[in-house]
Amino acid sequence: MRLGAHLSIAQGLPQAVLMAKRIGANTFQYFTRNPRGGRARQIGETEIKEWLEERARNDIYPVVAHLPYTVNLAAPPGKLRDFAASVLQEDLERVKLIGGEYIVTHPGRHKGDAAEALTRLAAIIQENVLEGQEHGPMLLLETMAGQTGELGSLDELRQVLDLLDWPPQVGICLDSAHLFAAGWNLKSSAGCDDLVAALEDKFGLERIKVFHLNDSLAPLGSNRDRHACIGEGELGEEGISAIINHPFLGSLPMILETTVEKYEDYGKEIARVLSLCRQRAEEI
Ligand SMILES: [Zn+2]
Numbered sequence: 001m002r003l004g005a006h007l008s009i010a011q012g013l014p015q016a017v018l019m020a021k022r023i024g025a026n027t028f029q030y031f032t033r034n035p036r037g038g039r040a041r042q043i044g045e046t047e048i049k050e051w052l053e054e055r056a057r058n059d060i061y062p063v064v065a066h067l068p069y070t071v072n073l074a075a076p077p078g079k080l081r082d083f084a085a086s087v088l089q090e091d092l093e094r095v096k097l098i099g100g101e102y103i104v105t106h107p108g109r110h111k112g113d114a115a116e117a118l119t120r121l122a123a124i125i126q127e128n129v130l131e132g133q134e135h136g137p138m139l140l141l142e143t144m145a146g147q148t149g150e151l152g153s154l155d156e157l158r159q160v161l162d163l164l165d166w167p168p169q170v171g172i173c174l175d176s177a178h179l180f181a182a183g184w185n186l187k188s189s190a191g192c193d194d195l196v197a198a199l200e201d202k203f204g205l206e207r208i209k210v211f212h213l214n215d216s217l218a219p220l221g222s223n224r225d226r227h228a229c230i231g232e233g234e235l236g237e238e239g240i241s242a243i244i245n246h247p248f249l250g251s252l253p254m255i256l257e258t259t260v261e262k263y264e265d266y267g268k269e270i271a272r273v274l275s276l277c278r279q280r281a282e283e284i
């Protein structure tokens with residue numbers, strides 16, 4: 001099982017490997033730059049070399065980058081779109097440099113013109129990700145809770161892939177809190193089966209690459225994006241157990257973005273997830 005958490009790389013990438021080991025993770029996610037946007041930290045050659053060695057020695061896989069959530073890839077032409085395009089291009093290049101497998105992004109926001117926003121999203125991906133980028137990391141569009149003006153339902157993500165003609169560089173990242181708030185009841189294995197059937201129908205399962213494992217403070221179908229700690233939200237232990245023991249969902253790399261106070265607390269979250277894992281219980 002690949003299980004990890006969202007960590008900071010402010011102290012350097014080799015340090016992030018140590019943090020991952022300390023919490024019992026074998027994968028992790030990080031922000032490519034400050035979540036509010038801003039300038040990216042420069043990663044030097046020595047750091048990259050040490051990082052690649054530490055990563056290999058500690059079997060960290062996959063490495064998931066996340067674009068800042070202030071970046072709006074669906075913004076109309078203007079300053080915001082220019083900023084989004086340059087962040088996308090620069091951060092993709094930097095993830096490539098450190099050998100990261102995936103770069104996750106929120107699909108974007110609009111002011112009521114969802115169809116046009118999807119066209120703009122497809123165009124920014126076409127121009128900045130697909131052109132001349134055959135060997136970079138895969139861009140993963142995240143499923144969202146469906147807050148007003150927020151793109152990210154399964155149907156919308158399917159439309160973006162249709163507009164792009166299904167390039168191999170674009171995939172999907174799931175988030176249990178977002179899906180639950182969007183109305184997918186993942187509290188039972190039957191509910192998980194329903195989601196997986198829809199994923200298979202709309203994308204094909206090989207497009208689904210990463211799973212953000214979060215409990216949800218917001219109720220089913222509330223369309224609100226509020227994460228909770230594992231077992232402490234509306235999904236509860238029942239839902240988290242249904243997800244991680246599902247043959248397909250449980251096979252995906254799982255990243256926790258729960259509401260811990262300090263990163264060390266992810267150690268307890270990981271232990272709690274593992275305690276709900278049936279296969280592991282049988283092994284012991
Ligand atoms: Zn996200």
Ligand SMILES: [Zn+2]
Nearest residue numbers: 178225226227
């Ligand atoms: Zn969220």
